[in-house]
Amino acid sequence: GAVVSQHPSWVICKSGTSVKIECRSLDFQATTMFWYRQFPKQSLMLMATSNEGSKATYEQGVEKDKFLINHASLTLSTLTVTSAHPEDSSFYICSARDPRGAKNTEAFFGQGTRLTVV
Amino acid sequence: DAKTTQPPSMDCAEGRAANLPCNHSTISGNEYVYWYRQIHSQGPQYIIHGLKNNETNEMASLIITEDRKSSTLILPHATLRDTAVYYCIVGAYGQNFVFGPGTRLSVLP
Numbered sequence: 001g002a003v004v005s006q007h008p009s010w011v012i013c014k015s016g017t018s019v020k021i022e023c024r025s026l027d028f029q030a031t032t033m034f035w036y037r038q039f040p041k042q043s044l045m046l047m048a049t050s051n052e053g054s055k056a057t058y059e060q061g062v063e064k065d066k067f068l069i070n071h072a073s074l075t076l077s078t079l080t081v082t083s084a085h086p087e088d089s090s091f092y093i094c095s096a097r098d099p100r101g102a103k104n105t106e107a108f109f110g111q112g113t114r115l116t117v118v
Numbered sequence: 119d120a121k122t123t124q125p126p127s128m129d130c131a132e133g134r135a136a137n138l139p140c141n142h143s144t145i146s147g148n149e150y151v152y153w154y155r156q157i158h159s160q161g162p163q164y165i166i167h168g169l170k171n172n173e174t175n176e177m178a179s180l181i182i183t184e185d186r187k188s189s190t191l192i193l194p195h196a197t198l199r200d201t202a203v204y205y206c207i208v209g210a211y212g213q214n215f216v217f218g219p220g221t222r223l224s225v226l227p
Contacts, residue, residue, distance in 0.1 A: 109161035
């Protein structure tokens with residue numbers, strides 16, 4: 001099946017710095033990618049929808065100036081956590097669907113990025 | 119909010135079948151039922167999906183009731199490596215997936 005890869009798998013950063021997370025579709029082109037956040041013992045929560053060549057759509061309560069999303073190519077979306085604080089520590093996951101498949105095709109998820117802000 | 123309801127946890131003996139139920143009474147005609155699982159600290163893994171017919175693949179079987187208001191995921195011979203959180207999701211093409219709390223399946227030796 002299609003593969004979605006995230007990098008890095010884990011990152012530790014100092015409070016106040018910015019961190020960039022990459023999400024790549026390895027064998028298909030994804031015009032749309034989704035970014036989720038997952039806190040310990042909780043389910044995945046959608047943060048934003050990343051659209052190639054246009055601005056991302058953010059879910060209510062997600063600060064677009066803090067979580068910068070760039071989808072500059074059909075195989076790469078990036079999420080930058082700006083001025084990170086300890087409360088931003090979380091598991092960040094991206095997903096995408098292979099548009100070559102049928103319209104009911106499943107979504108594929110990256111392996112996730114564990115962000116720890118100290 | 120998620121459109122599905124699942125029991126928060128279940129236990130299953132190793133080697134036995136694990137039957138995970140899901141209620142989706144408000145499912146629309148164009149929405150499919152998807153199942154994913156998440157092993158600790160990993161991204162969700164796709165298992166199976168279906169519209170109204172029962173489906174089977176190398177991982178599991180999906181049984182959807184005739185009225186489509188509920189479904190059951192069946193892992194025929196559960197192993198310890200099947201211990202995970204299982205998510206039942208309904209969605210149509212182009213929609214993002216909304217995750218509920220899922221069912222935490224513990225496969226016991």
